[in-house]
Amino acid sequence: MNLLKLSLAELNARERVQSLLDEGTYHELLDPFQRVKSPHLEPQGIIPQNDDGVVIAQGKIDGKRTLVISIEGAFQGGGIGEVSGSKIAGALELAIKDNREGRTIYPVILFDTGGVRLQEANYGLMSIAEIGSAIVELRDWVPVIGVIPGKVGCFGGMSIIAGLCSRLIMTREGRLGLNGPEVIEQEAGLEEFDSTDRPLIWGTIGGAQRVATGFADILADDDVEIIKDGIVSFMQPAEDEPRSAQVDQYFSLIKSVDPTAEWSPASAREFINQQGSPEFEPAPLSSEAEPSRGRTWFQALTGNQPSLSEDVPSFLCADAKLGEENARFLSIVPDAHHRFPRVRHGEVGLLEGWSIAHYVREAMEADEGEGGTPRPIVAIIDVPSQAYGHKEELFGLHQACAAAVNAYTTARLHGHPVIALIVGNAISGAFLSHGFQANRILAFDDAGVNVHAMSKQSAARVTRRTIEELEEATKKVPAMAYDIHSFNSLGALASLISGIDADSPAEEEVETVREKIVETIKEIREGGPNLKNRLTSENAVNGGRRASIDVRKKLAEQWK
Numbered sequence: 001m002n003l004l005k006l007s008l009a010e011l012n013a014r015e016r017v018q019s020l021l022d023e024g025t026y027h028e029l030l031d032p033f034q035r036v037k038s039p040h041l042e043p044q045g046i047i048p049q050n051d052d053g054v055v056i057a058q059g060k061i062d063g064k065r066t067l068v069i070s071i072e073g074a075f076q077g078g079g080i081g082e083v084s085g086s087k088i089a090g091a092l093e094l095a096i097k098d099n100r101e102g103r104t105i106y107p108v109i110l111f112d113t114g115g116v117r118l119q120e121a122n123y124g125l126m127s128i129a130e131i132g133s134a135i136v137e138l139r140d141w142v143p144v145i146g147v148i149p150g151k152v153g154c155f156g157g158m159s160i161i162a163g164l165c166s167r168l169i170m171t172r173e174g175r176l177g178l179n180g181p182e183v184i185e186q187e188a189g190l191e192e193f194d195s196t197d198r199p200l201i202w203g204t205i206g207g208a209q210r211v212a213t214g215f216a217d218i219l220a221d222d223d224v225e226i227i228k229d230g231i232v233s234f235m236q237p238a239e240d241e242p243r244s245a246q247v248d249q250y251f252s253l254i255k256s257v258d259p260t261a262e263w264s265p266a267s268a269r270e271f272i273n274q275q276g277s278p279e280f281e282p283a284p285l286s287s288e289a290e291p292s293r294g295r296t297w298f299q300a301l302t303g304n305q306p307s308l309s310e311d312v313p314s315f316l317c318a319d320a321k322l323g324e325e326n327a328r329f330l331s332i333v334p335d336a337h338h339r340f341p342r343v344r345h346g347e348v349g350l351l352e353g354w355s356i357a358h359y360v361r362e363a364m365e366a367d368e369g370e371g372g373t374p375r376p377i378v379a380i381i382d383v384p385s386q387a388y389g390h391k392e393e394l395f396g397l398h399q400a401c402a403a404a405v406n407a408y409t410t411a412r413l414h415g416h417p418v419i420a421l422i423v424g425n426a427i428s429g430a431f432l433s434h435g436f437q438a439n440r441i442l443a444f445d446d447a448g449v450n451v452h453a454m455s456k457q458s459a460a461r462v463t464r465r466t467i468e469e470l471e472e473a474t475k476k477v478p479a480m481a482y483d484i485h486s487f488n489s490l491g492a493l494a495s496l497i498s499g500i501d502a503d504s505p506a507e508e509e510v511e512t513v514r515e516k517i518v519e520t521i522k523e524i525r526e527g528g529p530n531l532k533n534r535l536t537s538e539n540a541v542n543g544g545r546r547a548s549i550d551v552r553k554k555l556a557e558q559w560k
Contacts, residue, residue: 022063073112073113313335
């Protein structure tokens with residue numbers, strides 16, 4: 001019996017790492033004396049922190065060489081910006097290199113984060129996409145272990161990252177969900193989620209519920225030694241695939257969820273553990289086709305091919321000729337009669353996330369079986385957000401999104417050219433799930449094309465600013481802006497396509513876009529499967545990702 005219990009949750013980020021690593025092995029990279037801080041906070045009147053809220057350390061746990069990444073929830077709510085995100089992604093990239101070259105190092109991530117740091121918005125989205133890509137690649141050598149000890153919890157895009165981990169440890173005080181309670185209340189109303197109802201919150205996204213429903217692996221007491229024992233137990237090859245790769249099991253489960261039922265934490269646990277309800281029969285599908293740019297461009301680029309996903313009308317998938325080869329096209333579209341009411345305007349919800357994962361993996365398996373060239377995958381992007389709903393969180397929306405990220409990343413790493421074509425909105429976790437893992441991102445030069453981490457109303461509430469103050473801040477930090485030109489200045493876009501009527505394209509305009517995609521596929525096949533182009537593009541090098549590049553360089557210099 002441990003009489004000297006030491007709470008991990010009560011420690012700060014640095015103390016957490018020091019408490020877990022074997023005595024005398026702690027080696028911190030980019031410590032506060034290096035003064036690697038965000039360049040985007042002071043212009044907004046926000047005092048920065050010299051380690052930007054993330055501690056990166058190498059050492060040993062139980063004698064095994066380990067990389068520990070710890071997020072400081074007390075600084076900016078553990079939000080991920082350019083520097084903090086690049087520290088995490090860069091460290092994981094170095095761990096990939098070591099493991100590939102035979103120098104085993106085990107990655108452990110201590111989550112205490114609200115997701116994207118909204119004061120840096122699109123920098124956070126880019127960093128989280130790069131973190132996700134690194135985790136999927138790293139899992140080929142070693143398990144990636146996540147810990148959610150408590151305090152802030154794990155929300156936003158970082159909940160998707162937790163969903164990508166090989167194994168996940170939570171305490172009862174830990175929380176895990178794509179959308180924070182306050183954001184759901186802001187977007188969907190008090191009737192959907194009361195952010196002051198603590199039993200509701202912990203019954204939906206708390207550690208005990210997440211472990212009971214299979215979205216985490218160990219419910220640990222908040223004790224350093226117990227959590228350390230859990231980490232050690234996972235430092236071995238896993239017998240089964242990560243949750244984000246167990247697509248058919250979860251896809252079938254979500255299809256059998258009755259959204260009209262009143263779900264309690266207990267009934268949800270029982271439902272998931274019994275693997276669904278075969279008695280539930282969804283209502284007949286609607287024949288109405290809601291107009292959207294996502295639908296318009298899916299139909300235009302596929303030549304009005306029927307969707308392969310007839311049982312999920314909000315998700316379109318078809319194979320069609322692109323140049324001299326077949327490509328798979330995917331799009332999320334509105335469905336006014338969607339079984340889940342919070343997914344009727346083109347949002348990414350449970351069915352959409354698992355549909356992406358299913359149909360991307362289907363293409364991979366078919367191409368591998370035929371022994372041919374991996375086909376291109378084109379993600380057509382017009383997504384206003386992820387779903388904001390109680391049932392979505394209860395049944396693991398973050399995990400559905402992680403499965404989509406996992407599928408796109410795996411396809412890219414296995415040689416499928418993945419292209420994202422932004423034709424409308426590309427917002428928040430929806431964009432992280434559908435498109436941000438592409439080899440190349442293309443976008444229309446159009447006022448209706450927007451990229452951001454959150455709606456303006458929710459961003460204002462979370463940052464305690466007015467919308468006018470938010471818009472004023474975009475003049476100092478382009479990453480906070482919604483327009484595509486500001487996003488382009490950051491270096492992530494491969495091309496901005498001008499002269500296109502995004503709503504009613506003529507055939508010659510469609511052909512122009514097809515030709516651009518074909519040209520991009522050729523570039524991808526010549527350039528390789530990783531996301532390095534986002535750090536080497538002209539806009540990135542000329543200032544859009546200067547801090548991201550500098551952080552990676554300094555990490556490599558201090559890496560042992």
